[in-house]
Amino acid sequence: xxxxxxxxxxxxxxxxxxxxxxxxxxxxxxxxxxxxxxxxxxxxxxxxxxxxxxxxxxxxxxxxxxxxxxxxxxxxxxxxxxxxxxxxxxxxxxxxxxxxxxxxxxxxxxxxxxxxxxxxxxxxxxxxxxxxxxxxxxxxxxxxxxxxxxxxxxxxxxxxxxxxxxxxxxxxxxxxxxxxxxxxxxxxxxxxxxxxxxxxxxxxxxxxxxxxxxxxxxxxxxxxxxxxxxxxxxxxxxxxxxxxxxxxxxxxxxxxxxxxxxxxxxxxxxxxxxxxxxxxxxxxxxxxxxxxxxxxxxxxxxxxxxxxxxxxxxxxxxxxxxxxxxxxxxxxxxxxxxxxxxxxxxxxxxxxxxxxxxxxxxxxxxxxxxxxxxxxxxxxxxxxxxxxxxxxxxxxxxxxxxxxxxxxxxxxxxxxxxxxxxxxxxxxxxxxxxxxxxxxxxxxxxxxxxxxxxxxxxxxxxxxxxxxxxxxxxxxxxxxxxxxxxxxxxxxxxxxxxxxxxxxxxxxxxxxxxxxxxxxxxxxxxxxxxxxxxxxxxxxxxxxxxxxxxxxxxxxxxxxxxxxxxxxxxxxxxxxxxxxxxxxxxxxxxxxxxxxxxxxxxxxxxxxxxxxxxxxxxxxxxxxxxxxxxxxxxxxxxxxxxxxxxxxxxxxxxxxxxxxxxxxxxxxxxxxxxxxxxxxxxxxxxxxxxxxxxxxxxxxxxxxxxxxxxxxxxxxxxxxxxxxxxxxxxxxxxxxxxxxxxxxxxxxxxxxxxxxxxxxxxxxxxxxxxxxxxxxxxxxxxxxxxxxxxxxxxxxxxxxxxxxxxxxxxxxxxxxxxxxxxxxxxxxxxxxxx
Numbered sequence: 062x063x064x065x066x067x068x069x070x071x072x073x074x075x076x077x078x079x080x081x082x083x084x085x086x087x088x089x090x091x092x093x094x095x096x097x098x099x100x101x102x103x104x105x106x107x108x109x110x111x112x113x114x115x116x117x118x119x120x121x122x123x124x125x126x127x128x129x130x131x132x133x134x135x136x137x138x139x140x141x142x143x144x145x146x147x148x149x150x151x152x153x154x155x156x157x158x159x160x161x162x163x164x165x166x167x168x169x170x171x172x173x174x175x176x177x178x179x180x181x182x183x184x185x186x187x188x189x190x191x192x193x194x195x196x197x198x199x200x201x202x203x204x205x206x207x208x209x210x211x212x213x214x215x216x217x218x219x220x221x222x223x224x225x226x227x228x229x230x231x232x233x234x235x236x237x238x239x240x241x242x243x244x245x246x247x248x249x250x251x252x253x254x255x256x257x258x259x260x261x262x263x264x265x266x267x268x269x270x271x272x273x274x275x276x277x278x279x280x281x282x283x284x285x286x287x288x289x290x291x292x293x294x295x296x297x298x299x300x301x302x303x304x305x306x307x308x309x310x311x312x313x314x315x316x317x318x319x320x321x322x323x324x325x326x327x328x329x330x331x332x333x334x335x336x337x338x339x340x341x342x343x344x345x346x347x348x349x350x351x352x353x354x355x356x357x358x359x360x361x362x363x364x365x366x367x368x369x370x371x372x373x374x375x376x377x378x379x380x381x382x383x384x385x386x387x388x389x390x391x392x393x394x395x396x397x398x399x400x401x402x403x404x405x406x407x408x409x410x411x412x413x414x415x416x417x418x419x420x421x422x423x424x425x426x427x428x429x430x431x432x433x434x435x436x437x438x439x440x441x442x443x444x445x446x447x448x449x450x451x452x453x454x455x456x457x458x459x460x461x462x463x464x465x466x467x468x469x470x471x472x473x474x475x476x477x478x479x480x481x482x483x484x485x486x487x488x489x490x491x492x493x494x495x496x497x498x499x500x501x502x503x504x505x506x507x508x509x510x511x512x513x514x515x516x517x518x519x520x521x522x523x524x525x526x527x528x529x530x531x532x533x534x535x536x537x538x539x540x541x542x543x544x545x546x547x548x549x550x551x552x553x554x555x556x557x558x559x560x561x562x563x564x565x566x567x568x569x570x571x572x573x574x575x576x577x578x579x580x581x582x583x584x585x586x587x588x589x590x591x592x593x594x595x596x597x598x599x600x601x602x603x604x605x606x607x608x609x610x611x612x613x614x615x616x617x618x619x620x621x622x623x624x625x626x627x628x629x630x631x632x633x634x635x636x637x638x639x640x641x642x643x644x645x646x647x648x649x650x651x652x653x654x655x656x657x658x659x660x661x662x663x664x665x666x667x668x669x670x671x672x673x674x675x676x677x678x679x680x681x682x683x684x685x686x687x688x689x690x691x692x693x694x695x696x697x698x699x700x701x702x703x704x705x706x707x708x709x710x711x712x713x714x715x716x717x718x719x720x721x722x723x724x725x726x727x728x729x730x731x732x733x734x735x736x737x738x739x740x741x742x743x744x745x746x747x748x749x750x751x752x753x754x755x756x757x758x759x760x761x762x763x764x765x766x767x768x769x770x771x772x773x774x775x776x777x778x779x780x781x782x783x784x785x786x787x788x789x790x791x792x793x794x795x796x797x798x799x800x801x802x803x804x805x806x807x808x809x810x811x812x813x814x815x816x817x818x819x820x821x822x823x824x825x826x827x828x829x830x831x832x833x834x835x836x837x838x839x840x841x842x843x844x845x846x847x848x849x850x851x852x853x854x855x856x857x858x859x860x861x862x863x864x865x866x867x868x869x870x871x872x873x874x875x876x877x878x879x880x881x882x883x884x885x886x887x888x889x890x891x892x893x894x895x
Contacts, residue, residue: 110128328345506583596625600633615630649680667692
């Protein structure tokens with residue numbers, strides 16, 4: 062059998078280590094990863110190999126040559142442009158047409174039993190056999206479900222936590238029959254897991270999954286690179302390390318020189334011709350490259366040092382990576398997770414902080430304290446965005462410096478000269494941080510339209526008018542006056558979708574920001590009539606027929622909605638009693654106790670004034686809370702049903718978008734009025750994207766957020782309030798009457814603590830339990846795993862994206878049945894989470 066080793070990747074997440082060398086040449090215990098892969102192939106009797114190359118292809122060819130030194134025969138297939146995982150193999154098709162072949166990545170460390178995998182492939186007469194491995198965190202891989210015979214049932218590439226239904230992932234090791242290549246278009250970028258395998262699976266082709274017991278690590282990040290080194294030294298993976306074992310776990314090459322009074326605490330590895338002077342201390346999980354020199358008094362712990370590196374007296378390295386031919390001078394310190402590129406100079410007493418990346422050919426001056434990366438070219442990755450945008454403690458996690466870098470990254474993703482809308486809430490922190498954002502945008506050739514203090518819906522509106530490329534709004538985190546959220550919007554006025562978030566995160570990580578030339582510095586303007594334009598367009602698009610006789614009570618919560626409501630309600634001609642209508646910059650958000658107190662006051666005002674209803678906005682005008690004409694607070698879940706009933710009754714057709722966590726009473730309401738429900742995931746972007754689709758008449762998230770599709774695809778409390786006014790006026794029914802005619806929901810929720818590393822196993826156990834359940838159930842994986850019974854009962858298991866918990870929802874015809882359903886599936890989750 063022949064093998065195809067894919068060695069064309071750039072390894073962008075591993076930069077600066079891969080800034081000037083391909084990822085397969087990165088050393089693990091002083092041998093390139095790809096050499097370990099080739100040695101594995103040879104151990105299993107596979108000596109004829111085609112190597113696919115693209116990025117810095119000449120370096121791979123020059124290092125391995127024809128494979129004679131390894132006792133193998135290597136041929137090369139070069140891609141002029143990246144062709145994807147399947148396209149690169151197709152590029153070598155003329156050498157693979159006569160027999161089954163094995164495909165393996167040249168940059169993954171593994172000792173999987175390939176002989177047994179080949180046996181499995183042949184015994185099952187498979188067209189394709191996919192090597193599988195169970196991992197704690199499956200988010201960065203393709204997840205796969207197989208049946209009891211090993212046949213693949215479903216798979217999904219790089220899921221979110223809400224899409225995780227297994228911890229069994231695709232290792233990128235395949236055994237294929239040659240006819241599979243007929244499914245791959247020549248000269249085009251094609252991927253196995255995203256393009257070819259789904260098409261084959263849909264046709265019923267015999268695709269099998271081989272769950273491997275051996276070691277496998279996708280060396281795709283700095284963390285996984287360090288882990289691979291530690292696992293190799295610990296014996297977790299079977300590798301040919303070389304050298305001899307000086308003492309337990311201390312491996313030293315035969316030509317290395319280690320003075321007797323050097324301190325060595327294994328496991329560690331010292332390469333060929335390396336020199337370790339007396340008084341130096343090398344501790345656990347350290348790898349010292351060939352020809353490296355460690356002077357007296359130097360200290361290394363979990364340090365990966367490549368070849369030809371000089372470490373001066375008293376140098377201190379902990380948990381870092383040092384690229385080849387780099388000099389670290391006397392007394393320099395390099396901290397955890399820092400990466401120094403090739404041929405750098407770290408001068409005496411310099412301090413490189415944790416997580417810093419120094420790109421090749423850079424010099425860090427003597428005594429310098431480096432807290433931010435020194436960039437040549439890179440592509441890193443970190444998680445910036447949460448459910449509320451980019452969030453954190455003011456001047457601890459969200460600092461002016463971070464705002465500058467984030468705004469610069471956002472500007473770099475846009476064209477020079479485009480416009481971005483900025484706004485803030487009433488807080489002093491948001492005001493100060495917005496100034497940093499504006500400076501960074503204008504310095505990056507982006508014109509800024511600053512709305513100053515404005516409701517978030519107004520900022521979204523002006524971001525979506527066609528004259529702006531997006532917007533940035535700063536707001537105090539709901540319920541936490543010490544924190545702030547940075548909301549970044551696209552040209553629809555909606556939160557950035559996941560693809561745009563990932564693009565921005567990549568630019569932010571590389572910190573390679575665009576700067577304008579002096580003549581390109583952009584302008585800051587304060588547009589006039591922003592409130593007038595918003596109110597005019599809102600009243601033009603939302604039906605306000607019959608509202609002039611209404612009386613309502615409005616609580617602005619001391620927020621920015623008070624800047625818009627007077628003009629909005631004045632033009633509508635409504636009798637309004639308004640409270641908390643002054644901006645409060647000292648209390649820009651509210652605690653739970655303050656919210657309850659203000660809602661109680663609102664209830665009293667509504668009942669005493671005989672108003673039609675009352676509404677309380679959140680401090681940025683995005684969400685609303687409702688009080689009926691009797692002064693009774695309507696819960697957020699119930700408010701969704703009330704507003705949905707009003708909309709559906711008037712429209713008598715169309716579609717509404719609701720998250721999968723919504724009670725199925727909503728479906729009953731819609732069915733009664735001839736309206737169709739489109740279920741979405743719980744992500745904000747999923748709801749707003751669905752709301753912008755054809756035929757949409759309503760969307761809501763069940764947490765006080767409503768979308769008025771005829772006006773905007775984003776959450777807008779002001780627009781929802783105005784629409785509600787018109788609906789109530791024309792219906793001539795009070796909110797309490799509408800609430801009374803809607804069935805009670807029997808929806809229960811529970812959160813179960815789940816370690817991050819156990820989440821994949823939990824979801825695999827859930828879906829296995831669901832598939833083995835008795836007939837009368839079906840599975841929905843729109844978000845998480847939802848098990849639906851023929852009687853309408855259902856349970857949803859959804860791993861939280863930002864917390865170490867798994868959330869469960871259960872609904873049935875009565876509370877007792879819902880409780881039993883919840884407890885049954887909670888037991889499955891708890892057992893798998895152990």
